[in-house]
Amino acid sequence: NAGVTQTPKFQVLKTGQSMTLQCAQDMNHEYMSWYRQDPGMGLRLIHYSVGAGITDQGEVPNGYNVSRSTTEDFPLRLLSAAPSQTSVYFCASSYVLRNSPLHFGNGTRLTVT
Amino acid sequence: AQSVTQPDIHITVSEGASLELRCNYSYGATPYLFWYVQSPGQGLQLLLKYFSGDTLVQGIKGFEAEFKRSQSSFNLRKPSVHWSDAAEYFCAVNYGGSQGNLIFGKGTKLSVKP
Numbered sequence: 001n002a003g004v005t006q007t008p009k010f011q012v013l014k015t016g017q018s019m020t021l022q023c024a025q026d027m028n029h030e031y032m033s034w035y036r037q038d039p040g041m042g043l044r045l046i047h048y049s050v051g052a053g054i055t056d057q058g059e060v061p062n063g064y065n066v067s068r069s070t071t072e073d074f075p076l077r078l079l080s081a082a083p084s085q086t087s088v089y090f091c092a093s094s095y096v097l098r099n100s101p102l103h104f105g106n107g108t109r110l111t112v113t
Numbered sequence: 114a115q116s117v118t119q120p121d122i123h124i125t126v127s128e129g130a131s132l133e134l135r136c137n138y139s140y141g142a143t144p145y146l147f148w149y150v151q152s153p154g155q156g157l158q159l160l161l162k163y164f165s166g167d168t169l170v171q172g173i174k175g176f177e178a179e180f181k182r183s184q185s186s187f188n189l190r191k192p193s194v195h196w197s198d199a200a201e202y203f204c205a206v207n208y209g210g211s212q213g214n215l216i217f218g219k220g221t222k223l224s225v226k227p
Contacts, residue, residue: 004156031212040122042203042219043157048212056213090156098207098214099145099164104156 002026006091006105013081013112021076021108023091029103030096032074036060036087037107043090049074050096081112115139117206119218126194127226134189134221136204145207146187148178151220152200160202163187174198199225 007022025032033048045058049068063085065077074093078085088109092102118137126132138144145164149157161172168180178189187204204218 033212035217040219043217045213045215050211050213058213092156094212096212098210098212099162100212101147101159101162102149102157102212102215104158106154106156 004091004093004103004105006089006108008108009106011108011110013078013110015081015083015112017081018077018079019081021078021089021091021110023074023076023105024072025074025091025093025103026072027093027103028071029093030071031100032068032091032093033058033102034064034066034074034076035090035092037090038087046076046089078110081110083112086110086112115206115208115216117204117216117218119202119204119221121221122219123222123224125224125226128196129193132189132191132194132198132223134202134204134223136187136189136218138185138187138204138206142209143182144209146178146180147205147207147215148172148176148187148189149203149205149217150174150200151203157203160189194223194225196225196227199223 004025034046035043047066049055091105094100094102116139147162148160151157201220201222203220207215
């Protein structure tokens with residue numbers, strides 16, 4: 001089983017550029033989410049989705065867009081990258097019940113110069 | 114606002130010694146509690162979880178955690194640490210509603226001395 005797959009693993013962007021971080025899961029999970037991890041800050045929720053066509057904002061949504069057209073995929077878009085978006089990004093999925101543990105991808109390390 | 118606190122940013126223990134990592138959550142109805150581990154360059158992996166019932170829960174890799182309602186704590190323990198346990202550990206709490214309400218602590222980095 002692939003689990004949660006994130007691409008790319010590393011990315012360098014210039015300020016103002018756009019890009020999409022890809023996330024796919026093969027576990028038929030309804031819930032998918034994006035977190036960013038910064039030193040000393042733990043994980044902060046950016047956006048999440050409880051099913052195809054349904055998305056909602058997390059704690060730090062500004063500067064990011066998401067969509068969920070299929071159960072399997074949940075891409076994260078940076079429309080105009082800023083140095084403050086330099087971070088490690090994790091996609092996670094689970095069943096929708098709040099007692100379901102999250103399954104994480106291996107992360108995307110993004111640097112914005 | 115509801116929160117999760119991991120008071121220790123970095124802990125160093127000797128291999129073979131016991132380990133306790135602390136986690137405190139803000140007061141409320143019994144939340145759903147989780148511990149995750151993150152090895153360098155990897156995503157997080159679930160160690161154990163607690164929802165109800167026996168307050169001492171067993172997890173993978175020989176870890177256990179005890180829920181203490183009176184202290185609003187969910188501390189992670191291991192009797193004898195192995196060098197491969199060096200990683201960052203995150204406590205997470207869901208106070209209710211949806212999975213979108215899951216809150217992570219800031220993490221405790223564990224170093225293991227040979």
